[in-house]
Amino acid sequence: MTTALADSPTLQNSTAVRKARAALARRQQAPLAVEDIDIAAPRDDEILVRMVATGICHTDVVCANGFPVPMPIVLGHEGAGVVEAVGAGVHDLAVGDHVLLSFNSCGACPNCRSHEPAYCHQFMGLNFGGVRLEDGSSPLSQHGEKVHGQFFGQSSFATLAIARSVNAVKVDKSLPLDVLAPLGCGIQTGAGAVMNSLKVRAGRSLAVFGCGAVGLSAVMAAKVVGAAPVVVVEPSAERRALALELGAAHAIDPTRTDDVAAALRAASGGGGFDYALDTSGIPAVMKTAVDVLLPNGMLGLIGIPPPDAPMPMSIMEIYVRGLGVKCIVEGDAEPKVFIPKLVALYQAGKLPVDRLIRKYPFEKINEAFAAAAGGSVVKPVVTF
Structure with missing residues:
Protein backbone atom coordinates (compact mmCIF):
# COMPACT_ATOMS: atom_id res chain seq x y z
CA MET A 1 0.00 0.00 0.00
CA THR A 2 1.23 3.52 -0.75
CA THR A 3 0.06 6.97 0.22
CA ALA A 4 0.07 10.19 -1.77
CA LEU A 5 -1.48 13.64 -1.76
CA ALA A 6 -4.95 13.24 -3.24
CA ASP A 7 -5.27 16.86 -4.35
CA SER A 8 -2.14 16.83 -6.51
CA PRO A 9 -2.68 15.42 -10.02
CA THR A 10 0.97 14.45 -10.33
CA LEU A 11 0.68 12.34 -7.18
CA GLN A 12 -2.58 10.53 -7.81
CA ASN A 13 -2.83 6.81 -8.52
CA SER A 14 0.27 6.10 -6.46
CA THR A 15 -0.36 2.36 -6.64
CA ALA A 16 -0.24 2.35 -10.42
CA VAL A 17 2.73 1.53 -12.60
CA ARG A 18 4.44 4.74 -13.76
CA LYS A 19 6.19 5.55 -17.00
CA ALA A 20 9.69 7.00 -16.79
CA ARG A 21 12.61 7.87 -19.03
CA ALA A 22 15.76 6.03 -18.08
CA ALA A 23 19.33 5.64 -19.29
CA LEU A 24 19.85 1.89 -19.66
CA ALA A 25 23.19 0.13 -19.71
CA ARG A 26 22.42 -2.77 -22.06
CA ARG A 27 25.93 -4.10 -22.52
CA GLN A 28 29.45 -3.34 -21.35
CA GLN A 29 31.41 -0.50 -22.95
CA ALA A 30 28.45 0.84 -24.93
CA PRO A 31 26.61 4.17 -24.76
CA LEU A 32 23.66 4.36 -22.40
CA ALA A 33 20.30 4.09 -24.16
CA VAL A 34 17.69 6.64 -23.07
CA GLU A 35 14.36 4.83 -23.31
CA ASP A 36 10.92 4.57 -21.72
CA ILE A 37 10.52 2.07 -18.88
CA ASP A 38 7.82 1.11 -16.38
CA ILE A 39 8.28 1.60 -12.65
CA ALA A 40 6.12 -0.31 -10.18
CA ALA A 41 4.59 1.34 -7.14
CA PRO A 42 6.78 1.40 -4.03
CA ARG A 43 6.45 -1.45 -1.56
CA ASP A 44 5.82 -0.87 2.14
CA ASP A 45 9.42 0.10 2.96
CA GLU A 46 10.06 1.99 -0.29
CA ILE A 47 9.53 5.47 -1.68
CA LEU A 48 9.03 6.81 -5.19
CA VAL A 49 11.22 9.81 -5.98
CA ARG A 50 10.93 12.15 -8.94
CA MET A 51 14.54 12.87 -9.75
CA VAL A 52 15.77 16.45 -9.97
CA ALA A 53 19.47 15.68 -10.39
CA THR A 54 22.02 12.92 -10.09
CA GLY A 55 25.78 12.94 -9.93
CA ILE A 56 27.88 10.62 -12.06
CA CYS A 57 30.41 8.71 -10.00
CA HIS A 58 33.45 6.71 -11.05
CA THR A 59 31.62 3.59 -9.87
CA ASP A 60 28.91 4.21 -12.48
CA VAL A 61 31.59 4.37 -15.16
CA VAL A 62 33.29 1.20 -13.91
CA CYS A 63 30.03 -0.74 -13.83
CA ALA A 64 29.12 0.38 -17.34
CA ASN A 65 32.54 -0.61 -18.65
CA GLY A 66 33.50 -3.86 -17.02
CA PHE A 67 32.56 -4.47 -13.38
CA PRO A 68 30.13 -7.40 -13.40
CA VAL A 69 26.58 -6.18 -12.85
CA PRO A 70 23.47 -7.74 -14.40
CA MET A 71 22.22 -6.07 -17.56
CA PRO A 72 20.16 -4.35 -18.77
CA ILE A 73 20.42 -2.11 -15.73
CA VAL A 74 19.72 1.47 -14.76
CA LEU A 75 22.80 2.78 -12.97
CA GLY A 76 23.16 6.00 -10.98
CA HIS A 77 23.65 6.38 -7.24
CA GLU A 78 23.98 10.07 -6.36
CA GLY A 79 20.33 10.96 -6.80
CA ALA A 80 18.35 13.89 -5.45
CA GLY A 81 14.69 14.60 -5.89
CA VAL A 82 11.19 14.98 -4.50
CA VAL A 83 9.19 12.19 -2.87
CA GLU A 84 6.07 11.37 -4.90
CA ALA A 85 4.77 8.35 -2.99
CA VAL A 86 5.65 6.43 0.16
CA GLY A 87 5.00 2.87 1.25
CA ALA A 88 2.75 2.17 4.21
CA GLY A 89 5.72 1.28 6.40
CA VAL A 90 7.58 4.54 5.80
CA HIS A 91 7.05 6.99 8.66
CA ASP A 92 10.06 9.33 8.50
CA LEU A 93 9.36 10.71 5.01
CA ALA A 94 6.29 12.18 3.35
CA VAL A 95 5.12 13.10 -0.12
CA GLY A 96 6.70 16.40 -1.15
CA ASP A 97 9.88 15.95 0.92
CA HIS A 98 13.16 16.77 -0.79
CA VAL A 99 15.69 13.98 -0.40
CA LEU A 100 19.28 13.09 -1.17
CA LEU A 101 19.81 9.40 -1.92
CA SER A 102 22.78 7.38 -0.74
CA PHE A 103 23.83 3.72 -0.61
CA ASN A 104 21.54 0.91 0.50
CA SER A 105 21.90 -1.21 3.63
CA CYS A 106 19.84 -3.88 5.35
CA GLY A 107 19.44 -2.06 8.67
CA ALA A 108 19.41 -5.34 10.59
CA CYS A 109 22.90 -6.90 10.58
CA PRO A 110 25.35 -6.26 13.44
CA ASN A 111 27.21 -3.56 11.51
CA CYS A 112 24.03 -1.73 10.56
CA ARG A 113 22.83 -1.92 14.16
CA SER A 114 26.21 -0.51 15.22
CA HIS A 115 25.74 2.52 12.92
CA GLU A 116 28.23 1.21 10.35
CA PRO A 117 25.97 0.65 7.33
CA ALA A 118 28.82 1.03 4.82
CA TYR A 119 29.95 -2.39 6.04
CA CYS A 120 26.50 -3.97 5.90
CA HIS A 121 26.78 -7.75 5.62
CA GLN A 122 24.65 -7.57 2.48
CA PHE A 123 26.27 -4.49 0.94
CA MET A 124 27.29 -6.08 -2.36
CA GLY A 125 23.94 -7.70 -3.05
CA LEU A 126 21.92 -4.67 -2.02
CA ASN A 127 23.96 -2.19 -4.03
CA PHE A 128 25.23 -4.15 -7.04
CA GLY A 129 22.79 -7.06 -7.37
CA GLY A 130 20.22 -5.25 -9.51
CA VAL A 131 17.23 -6.79 -7.69
CA ARG A 132 15.42 -6.82 -4.37
CA LEU A 133 17.21 -9.44 -2.30
CA GLU A 134 14.05 -10.75 -0.65
CA ASP A 135 12.55 -12.14 -3.85
CA GLY A 136 14.82 -11.32 -6.80
CA SER A 137 12.35 -8.85 -8.28
CA SER A 138 13.03 -5.43 -9.76
CA PRO A 139 10.64 -2.48 -9.72
CA LEU A 140 11.75 -1.67 -13.27
CA SER A 141 10.56 -3.30 -16.47
CA GLN A 142 10.18 -2.68 -20.18
CA HIS A 143 7.59 -4.38 -22.40
CA GLY A 144 7.00 -6.88 -19.61
CA GLU A 145 10.68 -7.84 -19.32
CA LYS A 146 12.77 -7.21 -16.22
CA VAL A 147 15.13 -4.25 -16.20
CA HIS A 148 17.61 -4.47 -13.36
CA GLY A 149 17.41 -1.63 -10.87
CA GLN A 150 18.07 -1.15 -7.16
CA PHE A 151 21.60 0.05 -8.02
CA PHE A 152 22.78 1.41 -4.68
CA GLY A 153 19.13 1.25 -3.69
CA GLN A 154 18.07 3.89 -6.23
CA SER A 155 19.10 3.56 -9.93
CA SER A 156 18.97 7.32 -10.29
CA PHE A 157 19.66 7.58 -14.05
CA ALA A 158 15.91 7.90 -14.58
CA THR A 159 13.18 10.47 -14.19
CA LEU A 160 11.65 8.35 -11.41
CA ALA A 161 13.41 6.11 -8.90
CA ILE A 162 12.41 3.62 -6.25
CA ALA A 163 14.47 3.98 -3.07
CA ARG A 164 14.09 2.97 0.57
CA SER A 165 13.67 5.23 3.54
CA VAL A 166 16.95 3.86 4.91
CA ASN A 167 18.95 5.42 2.05
CA ALA A 168 17.00 8.67 1.66
CA VAL A 169 17.98 11.76 3.64
CA LYS A 170 15.47 14.60 3.97
CA VAL A 171 16.85 18.10 3.33
CA ASP A 172 15.39 21.58 3.46
CA LYS A 173 13.37 22.50 0.38
CA SER A 174 15.35 25.71 -0.08
CA LEU A 175 18.57 23.81 -0.82
CA PRO A 176 19.81 23.26 -4.41
CA LEU A 177 19.36 19.58 -5.17
CA ASP A 178 21.41 19.90 -8.36
CA VAL A 179 24.40 20.94 -6.25
CA LEU A 180 23.97 18.59 -3.30
CA ALA A 181 23.18 15.38 -5.22
CA PRO A 182 26.82 14.15 -5.11
CA LEU A 183 26.82 14.21 -1.31
CA GLY A 184 25.26 10.74 -1.44
CA CYS A 185 28.49 9.05 -2.52
CA GLY A 186 31.57 10.85 -3.85
CA ILE A 187 31.57 13.85 -1.52
CA GLN A 188 30.54 11.71 1.43
CA THR A 189 33.34 9.25 0.71
CA GLU A 330 31.60 5.30 1.66
CA GLY A 331 33.69 7.32 4.09
CA ASP A 332 32.54 5.12 7.00
CA ALA A 333 29.41 7.25 6.90
CA GLU A 334 25.96 6.72 8.30
CA PRO A 335 24.16 8.79 5.65
CA LYS A 336 21.25 9.96 7.78
CA VAL A 337 23.76 11.35 10.29
CA PHE A 338 26.69 12.42 8.14
CA ILE A 339 24.92 13.95 5.14
CA PRO A 340 23.14 16.56 7.31
CA LYS A 341 26.58 17.51 8.68
CA LEU A 342 27.88 17.96 5.15
CA VAL A 343 24.83 20.03 4.24
CA ALA A 344 25.50 22.27 7.24
CA LEU A 345 29.12 22.71 6.13
CA TYR A 346 27.92 23.62 2.64
CA GLN A 347 25.50 26.18 4.06
CA ALA A 348 28.33 27.66 6.13
CA GLY A 349 30.52 28.03 3.04
CA LYS A 350 32.99 25.41 4.27
CA LEU A 351 32.20 22.71 1.71
CA PRO A 352 31.95 24.45 -1.68
CA VAL A 353 30.95 21.39 -3.67
CA ASP A 354 29.63 23.63 -6.44
CA ARG A 355 33.28 24.22 -7.39
CA LEU A 356 33.50 20.59 -8.55
CA ILE A 357 30.33 20.43 -10.62
CA ARG A 358 29.37 20.83 -14.26
CA LYS A 359 25.71 20.27 -15.12
CA TYR A 360 24.30 18.41 -18.12
CA PRO A 361 20.67 17.92 -19.19
CA PHE A 362 19.49 14.32 -19.00
CA GLU A 363 19.41 14.07 -22.80
CA LYS A 364 23.19 14.57 -22.77
CA ILE A 365 23.94 11.89 -20.18
CA ASN A 366 26.39 10.12 -22.51
CA GLU A 367 28.32 13.36 -22.89
CA ALA A 368 28.40 13.65 -19.10
CA PHE A 369 29.50 10.01 -18.84
CA ALA A 370 32.36 10.64 -21.26
CA ALA A 371 33.43 13.66 -19.22
CA ALA A 372 33.48 11.54 -16.07
CA ALA A 373 35.37 8.69 -17.73
CA GLY A 374 37.91 10.97 -19.38
CA GLY A 375 38.43 13.19 -16.36
CA SER A 376 37.64 16.48 -18.10
CA VAL A 377 35.05 17.25 -15.41
CA VAL A 378 35.50 16.55 -11.71
CA LYS A 379 31.83 15.88 -10.97
CA PRO A 380 29.28 15.81 -13.78
CA VAL A 381 25.71 16.29 -12.55
CA VAL A 382 22.76 15.35 -14.74
CA THR A 383 19.61 17.43 -14.33
CA PHE A 384 16.06 16.38 -15.21
Whole structure:
Protein backbone atom coordinates (compact mmCIF):
# COMPACT_ATOMS: atom_id res chain seq x y z
CA MET A 1 0.00 0.00 0.00
CA THR A 2 1.23 3.52 -0.75
CA THR A 3 0.06 6.97 0.22
CA ALA A 4 0.07 10.19 -1.77
CA LEU A 5 -1.48 13.64 -1.76
CA ALA A 6 -4.95 13.24 -3.24
CA ASP A 7 -5.27 16.86 -4.35
CA SER A 8 -2.14 16.83 -6.51
CA PRO A 9 -2.68 15.42 -10.02
CA THR A 10 0.97 14.45 -10.33
CA LEU A 11 0.68 12.34 -7.18
CA GLN A 12 -2.58 10.53 -7.81
CA ASN A 13 -2.83 6.81 -8.52
CA SER A 14 0.27 6.10 -6.46
CA THR A 15 -0.36 2.36 -6.64
CA ALA A 16 -0.24 2.35 -10.42
CA VAL A 17 2.73 1.53 -12.60
CA ARG A 18 4.44 4.74 -13.76
CA LYS A 19 6.19 5.55 -17.00
CA ALA A 20 9.69 7.00 -16.79
CA ARG A 21 12.61 7.87 -19.03
CA ALA A 22 15.76 6.03 -18.08
CA ALA A 23 19.33 5.64 -19.29
CA LEU A 24 19.85 1.89 -19.66
CA ALA A 25 23.19 0.13 -19.71
CA ARG A 26 22.42 -2.77 -22.06
CA ARG A 27 25.93 -4.10 -22.52
CA GLN A 28 29.45 -3.34 -21.35
CA GLN A 29 31.41 -0.50 -22.95
CA ALA A 30 28.45 0.84 -24.93
CA PRO A 31 26.61 4.17 -24.76
CA LEU A 32 23.66 4.36 -22.40
CA ALA A 33 20.30 4.09 -24.16
CA VAL A 34 17.69 6.64 -23.07
CA GLU A 35 14.36 4.83 -23.31
CA ASP A 36 10.92 4.57 -21.72
CA ILE A 37 10.52 2.07 -18.88
CA ASP A 38 7.82 1.11 -16.38
CA ILE A 39 8.28 1.60 -12.65
CA ALA A 40 6.12 -0.31 -10.18
CA ALA A 41 4.59 1.34 -7.14
CA PRO A 42 6.78 1.40 -4.03
CA ARG A 43 6.45 -1.45 -1.56
CA ASP A 44 5.82 -0.87 2.14
CA ASP A 45 9.42 0.10 2.96
CA GLU A 46 10.06 1.99 -0.29
CA ILE A 47 9.53 5.47 -1.68
CA LEU A 48 9.03 6.81 -5.19
CA VAL A 49 11.22 9.81 -5.98
CA ARG A 50 10.93 12.15 -8.94
CA MET A 51 14.54 12.87 -9.75
CA VAL A 52 15.77 16.45 -9.97
CA ALA A 53 19.47 15.68 -10.39
CA THR A 54 22.02 12.92 -10.09
CA GLY A 55 25.78 12.94 -9.93
CA ILE A 56 27.88 10.62 -12.06
CA CYS A 57 30.41 8.71 -10.00
CA HIS A 58 33.45 6.71 -11.05
CA THR A 59 31.62 3.59 -9.87
CA ASP A 60 28.91 4.21 -12.48
CA VAL A 61 31.59 4.37 -15.16
CA VAL A 62 33.29 1.20 -13.91
CA CYS A 63 30.03 -0.74 -13.83
CA ALA A 64 29.12 0.38 -17.34
CA ASN A 65 32.54 -0.61 -18.65
CA GLY A 66 33.50 -3.86 -17.02
CA PHE A 67 32.56 -4.47 -13.38
CA PRO A 68 30.13 -7.40 -13.40
CA VAL A 69 26.58 -6.18 -12.85
CA PRO A 70 23.47 -7.74 -14.40
CA MET A 71 22.22 -6.07 -17.56
CA PRO A 72 20.16 -4.35 -18.77
CA ILE A 73 20.42 -2.11 -15.73
CA VAL A 74 19.72 1.47 -14.76
CA LEU A 75 22.80 2.78 -12.97
CA GLY A 76 23.16 6.00 -10.98
CA HIS A 77 23.65 6.38 -7.24
CA GLU A 78 23.98 10.07 -6.36
CA GLY A 79 20.33 10.96 -6.80
CA ALA A 80 18.35 13.89 -5.45
CA GLY A 81 14.69 14.60 -5.89
CA VAL A 82 11.19 14.98 -4.50
CA VAL A 83 9.19 12.19 -2.87
CA GLU A 84 6.07 11.37 -4.90
CA ALA A 85 4.77 8.35 -2.99
CA VAL A 86 5.65 6.43 0.16
CA GLY A 87 5.00 2.87 1.25
CA ALA A 88 2.75 2.17 4.21
CA GLY A 89 5.72 1.28 6.40
CA VAL A 90 7.58 4.54 5.80
CA HIS A 91 7.05 6.99 8.66
CA ASP A 92 10.06 9.33 8.50
CA LEU A 93 9.36 10.71 5.01
CA ALA A 94 6.29 12.18 3.35
CA VAL A 95 5.12 13.10 -0.12
CA GLY A 96 6.70 16.40 -1.15
CA ASP A 97 9.88 15.95 0.92
CA HIS A 98 13.16 16.77 -0.79
CA VAL A 99 15.69 13.98 -0.40
CA LEU A 100 19.28 13.09 -1.17
CA LEU A 101 19.81 9.40 -1.92
CA SER A 102 22.78 7.38 -0.74
CA PHE A 103 23.83 3.72 -0.61
CA ASN A 104 21.54 0.91 0.50
CA SER A 105 21.90 -1.21 3.63
CA CYS A 106 19.84 -3.88 5.35
CA GLY A 107 19.44 -2.06 8.67
CA ALA A 108 19.41 -5.34 10.59
CA CYS A 109 22.90 -6.90 10.58
CA PRO A 110 25.35 -6.26 13.44
CA ASN A 111 27.21 -3.56 11.51
CA CYS A 112 24.03 -1.73 10.56
CA ARG A 113 22.83 -1.92 14.16
CA SER A 114 26.21 -0.51 15.22
CA HIS A 115 25.74 2.52 12.92
CA GLU A 116 28.23 1.21 10.35
CA PRO A 117 25.97 0.65 7.33
CA ALA A 118 28.82 1.03 4.82
CA TYR A 119 29.95 -2.39 6.04
CA CYS A 120 26.50 -3.97 5.90
CA HIS A 121 26.78 -7.75 5.62
CA GLN A 122 24.65 -7.57 2.48
CA PHE A 123 26.27 -4.49 0.94
CA MET A 124 27.29 -6.08 -2.36
CA GLY A 125 23.94 -7.70 -3.05
CA LEU A 126 21.92 -4.67 -2.02
CA ASN A 127 23.96 -2.19 -4.03
CA PHE A 128 25.23 -4.15 -7.04
CA GLY A 129 22.79 -7.06 -7.37
CA GLY A 130 20.22 -5.25 -9.51
CA VAL A 131 17.23 -6.79 -7.69
CA ARG A 132 15.42 -6.82 -4.37
CA LEU A 133 17.21 -9.44 -2.30
CA GLU A 134 14.05 -10.75 -0.65
CA ASP A 135 12.55 -12.14 -3.85
CA GLY A 136 14.82 -11.32 -6.80
CA SER A 137 12.35 -8.85 -8.28
CA SER A 138 13.03 -5.43 -9.76
CA PRO A 139 10.64 -2.48 -9.72
CA LEU A 140 11.75 -1.67 -13.27
CA SER A 141 10.56 -3.30 -16.47
CA GLN A 142 10.18 -2.68 -20.18
CA HIS A 143 7.59 -4.38 -22.40
CA GLY A 144 7.00 -6.88 -19.61
CA GLU A 145 10.68 -7.84 -19.32
CA LYS A 146 12.77 -7.21 -16.22
CA VAL A 147 15.13 -4.25 -16.20
CA HIS A 148 17.61 -4.47 -13.36
CA GLY A 149 17.41 -1.63 -10.87
CA GLN A 150 18.07 -1.15 -7.16
CA PHE A 151 21.60 0.05 -8.02
CA PHE A 152 22.78 1.41 -4.68
CA GLY A 153 19.13 1.25 -3.69
CA GLN A 154 18.07 3.89 -6.23
CA SER A 155 19.10 3.56 -9.93
CA SER A 156 18.97 7.32 -10.29
CA PHE A 157 19.66 7.58 -14.05
CA ALA A 158 15.91 7.90 -14.58
CA THR A 159 13.18 10.47 -14.19
CA LEU A 160 11.65 8.35 -11.41
CA ALA A 161 13.41 6.11 -8.90
CA ILE A 162 12.41 3.62 -6.25
CA ALA A 163 14.47 3.98 -3.07
CA ARG A 164 14.09 2.97 0.57
CA SER A 165 13.67 5.23 3.54
CA VAL A 166 16.95 3.86 4.91
CA ASN A 167 18.95 5.42 2.05
CA ALA A 168 17.00 8.67 1.66
CA VAL A 169 17.98 11.76 3.64
CA LYS A 170 15.47 14.60 3.97
CA VAL A 171 16.85 18.10 3.33
CA ASP A 172 15.39 21.58 3.46
CA LYS A 173 13.37 22.50 0.38
CA SER A 174 15.35 25.71 -0.08
CA LEU A 175 18.57 23.81 -0.82
CA PRO A 176 19.81 23.26 -4.41
CA LEU A 177 19.36 19.58 -5.17
CA ASP A 178 21.41 19.90 -8.36
CA VAL A 179 24.40 20.94 -6.25
CA LEU A 180 23.97 18.59 -3.30
CA ALA A 181 23.18 15.38 -5.22
CA PRO A 182 26.82 14.15 -5.11
CA LEU A 183 26.82 14.21 -1.31
CA GLY A 184 25.26 10.74 -1.44
CA CYS A 185 28.49 9.05 -2.52
CA GLY A 186 31.57 10.85 -3.85
CA ILE A 187 31.57 13.85 -1.52
CA GLN A 188 30.54 11.71 1.43
CA THR A 189 33.34 9.25 0.71
CA GLY A 190 36.13 11.82 0.52
CA ALA A 191 35.00 13.97 3.42
CA GLY A 192 34.15 10.92 5.49
CA ALA A 193 37.58 9.40 4.87
CA VAL A 194 39.10 12.40 6.64
CA MET A 195 36.49 13.02 9.31
CA ASN A 196 35.25 9.50 10.10
CA SER A 197 37.72 6.89 8.87
CA LEU A 198 41.13 8.42 9.55
CA LYS A 199 39.82 10.92 12.12
CA VAL A 200 42.43 13.44 11.00
CA ARG A 201 43.33 15.80 13.83
CA ALA A 202 44.01 19.51 13.74
CA GLY A 203 47.63 20.40 13.10
CA ARG A 204 48.46 16.98 11.66
CA SER A 205 49.74 16.52 8.11
CA LEU A 206 47.87 14.81 5.28
CA ALA A 207 48.92 13.70 1.79
CA VAL A 208 46.12 13.15 -0.74
CA PHE A 209 46.82 11.16 -3.90
CA GLY A 210 44.38 12.03 -6.67
CA CYS A 211 42.14 15.08 -7.00
CA GLY A 212 38.90 13.73 -8.34
CA ALA A 213 35.67 14.40 -6.48
CA VAL A 214 36.74 12.10 -3.64
CA GLY A 215 40.22 13.57 -3.27
CA LEU A 216 39.05 17.18 -3.46
CA SER A 217 36.31 16.46 -0.93
CA ALA A 218 39.03 15.11 1.35
CA VAL A 219 40.96 18.36 0.88
CA MET A 220 37.90 20.41 1.82
CA ALA A 221 37.25 18.25 4.88
CA ALA A 222 40.91 18.47 5.90
CA LYS A 223 40.61 22.25 5.91
CA VAL A 224 37.48 21.98 8.06
CA VAL A 225 39.23 19.86 10.70
CA GLY A 226 42.37 22.02 10.66
CA ALA A 227 44.86 19.57 9.17
CA ALA A 228 48.17 21.14 8.16
CA PRO A 229 49.89 20.90 5.86
CA VAL A 230 47.69 19.24 3.26
CA VAL A 231 49.63 18.23 0.15
CA VAL A 232 48.11 16.73 -2.99
CA VAL A 233 49.60 14.67 -5.81
CA GLU A 234 47.72 15.11 -9.08
CA PRO A 235 48.79 15.14 -12.77
CA SER A 236 46.09 17.60 -13.93
CA ALA A 237 47.16 21.25 -13.71
CA GLU A 238 43.54 22.40 -13.42
CA ARG A 239 42.84 20.04 -10.55
CA ARG A 240 46.06 20.95 -8.75
CA ALA A 241 45.06 24.62 -8.96
CA LEU A 242 41.59 23.82 -7.63
CA ALA A 243 43.06 21.81 -4.75
CA LEU A 244 45.16 24.80 -3.74
CA GLU A 245 42.09 27.04 -3.83
CA LEU A 246 40.15 24.56 -1.69
CA GLY A 247 42.76 24.33 1.06
CA ALA A 248 45.84 22.37 0.00
CA ALA A 249 49.17 23.97 0.91
CA HIS A 250 51.15 22.34 -1.90
CA ALA A 251 50.32 20.45 -5.09
CA ILE A 252 52.80 18.09 -6.76
CA ASP A 253 52.72 17.05 -10.42
CA PRO A 254 53.88 13.40 -10.50
CA THR A 255 54.54 13.59 -14.24
CA ARG A 256 57.18 16.27 -13.75
CA THR A 257 58.72 15.03 -10.51
CA ASP A 258 61.50 12.44 -10.58
CA ASP A 259 61.07 11.44 -6.93
CA VAL A 260 57.52 12.04 -5.73
CA ALA A 261 58.22 10.66 -2.26
CA ALA A 262 61.15 13.06 -1.78
CA ALA A 263 59.05 15.98 -3.00
CA LEU A 264 56.30 15.04 -0.59
CA ARG A 265 58.64 14.79 2.37
CA ALA A 266 60.04 18.22 1.55
CA ALA A 267 56.55 19.70 1.27
CA SER A 268 55.47 18.16 4.58
CA GLY A 269 57.91 20.29 6.51
CA GLY A 270 58.53 17.41 8.87
CA GLY A 271 59.98 14.56 6.86
CA GLY A 272 56.67 12.84 6.22
CA PHE A 273 52.97 12.70 6.95
CA ASP A 274 50.73 11.64 9.78
CA TYR A 275 48.05 10.57 7.32
CA ALA A 276 47.93 9.59 3.65
CA LEU A 277 44.89 8.96 1.50
CA ASP A 278 45.01 7.17 -1.85
CA THR A 279 42.09 7.63 -4.22
CA SER A 280 43.82 6.25 -7.32
CA GLY A 281 43.87 2.50 -6.73
CA ILE A 282 47.26 2.34 -8.45
CA PRO A 283 49.61 -0.02 -6.55
CA ALA A 284 52.72 2.10 -7.21
CA VAL A 285 50.93 5.15 -5.80
CA MET A 286 49.91 3.19 -2.72
CA LYS A 287 53.55 2.25 -2.22
CA THR A 288 54.54 5.92 -2.34
CA ALA A 289 51.83 6.70 0.19
CA VAL A 290 53.31 4.15 2.59
CA ASP A 291 56.83 5.45 2.00
CA VAL A 292 55.95 9.01 3.05
CA LEU A 293 54.15 8.12 6.27
CA LEU A 294 55.74 8.97 9.58
CA PRO A 295 55.97 6.24 12.25
CA ASN A 296 52.51 5.50 13.65
CA GLY A 297 51.00 7.04 10.51
CA MET A 298 47.67 6.04 8.98
CA LEU A 299 46.99 5.15 5.35
CA GLY A 300 43.46 5.28 3.95
CA LEU A 301 42.72 3.34 0.76
CA ILE A 302 39.72 4.38 -1.32
CA GLY A 303 40.78 3.74 -4.91
CA ILE A 304 40.12 0.19 -6.07
CA PRO A 305 43.10 -1.59 -7.67
CA PRO A 306 42.88 -4.30 -10.33
CA PRO A 307 41.58 -7.54 -8.76
CA ASP A 308 44.90 -9.37 -9.25
CA ALA A 309 47.10 -6.53 -7.97
CA PRO A 310 49.52 -7.57 -5.19
CA MET A 311 49.69 -5.71 -1.90
CA PRO A 312 52.32 -3.04 -2.68
CA MET A 313 53.78 -2.88 0.81
CA SER A 314 55.81 -5.00 3.16
CA ILE A 315 54.04 -6.37 6.22
CA MET A 316 57.32 -6.10 8.12
CA GLU A 317 57.63 -2.43 7.14
CA ILE A 318 54.12 -1.73 8.36
CA TYR A 319 54.82 -3.62 11.57
CA VAL A 320 58.12 -2.02 12.56
CA ARG A 321 56.87 1.50 11.79
CA GLY A 322 53.57 0.97 13.55
CA LEU A 323 51.55 1.98 10.49
CA GLY A 324 47.82 1.56 10.18
CA VAL A 325 46.04 0.75 6.92
CA LYS A 326 42.32 1.40 6.60
CA CYS A 327 40.30 0.34 3.56
CA ILE A 328 37.45 2.82 3.31
CA VAL A 329 33.93 2.29 2.01
CA GLU A 330 31.60 5.30 1.66
CA GLY A 331 33.69 7.32 4.09
CA ASP A 332 32.54 5.12 7.00
CA ALA A 333 29.41 7.25 6.90
CA GLU A 334 25.96 6.72 8.30
CA PRO A 335 24.16 8.79 5.65
CA LYS A 336 21.25 9.96 7.78
CA VAL A 337 23.76 11.35 10.29
CA PHE A 338 26.69 12.42 8.14
CA ILE A 339 24.92 13.95 5.14
CA PRO A 340 23.14 16.56 7.31
CA LYS A 341 26.58 17.51 8.68
CA LEU A 342 27.88 17.96 5.15
CA VAL A 343 24.83 20.03 4.24
CA ALA A 344 25.50 22.27 7.24
CA LEU A 345 29.12 22.71 6.13
CA TYR A 346 27.92 23.62 2.64
CA GLN A 347 25.50 26.18 4.06
CA ALA A 348 28.33 27.66 6.13
CA GLY A 349 30.52 28.03 3.04
CA LYS A 350 32.99 25.41 4.27
CA LEU A 351 32.20 22.71 1.71
CA PRO A 352 31.95 24.45 -1.68
CA VAL A 353 30.95 21.39 -3.67
CA ASP A 354 29.63 23.63 -6.44
CA ARG A 355 33.28 24.22 -7.39
CA LEU A 356 33.50 20.59 -8.55
CA ILE A 357 30.33 20.43 -10.62
CA ARG A 358 29.37 20.83 -14.26
CA LYS A 359 25.71 20.27 -15.12
CA TYR A 360 24.30 18.41 -18.12
CA PRO A 361 20.67 17.92 -19.19
CA PHE A 362 19.49 14.32 -19.00
CA GLU A 363 19.41 14.07 -22.80
CA LYS A 364 23.19 14.57 -22.77
CA ILE A 365 23.94 11.89 -20.18
CA ASN A 366 26.39 10.12 -22.51
CA GLU A 367 28.32 13.36 -22.89
CA ALA A 368 28.40 13.65 -19.10
CA PHE A 369 29.50 10.01 -18.84
CA ALA A 370 32.36 10.64 -21.26
CA ALA A 371 33.43 13.66 -19.22
CA ALA A 372 33.48 11.54 -16.07
CA ALA A 373 35.37 8.69 -17.73
CA GLY A 374 37.91 10.97 -19.38
CA GLY A 375 38.43 13.19 -16.36
CA SER A 376 37.64 16.48 -18.10
CA VAL A 377 35.05 17.25 -15.41
CA VAL A 378 35.50 16.55 -11.71
CA LYS A 379 31.83 15.88 -10.97
CA PRO A 380 29.28 15.81 -13.78
CA VAL A 381 25.71 16.29 -12.55
CA VAL A 382 22.76 15.35 -14.74
CA THR A 383 19.61 17.43 -14.33
CA PHE A 384 16.06 16.38 -15.21
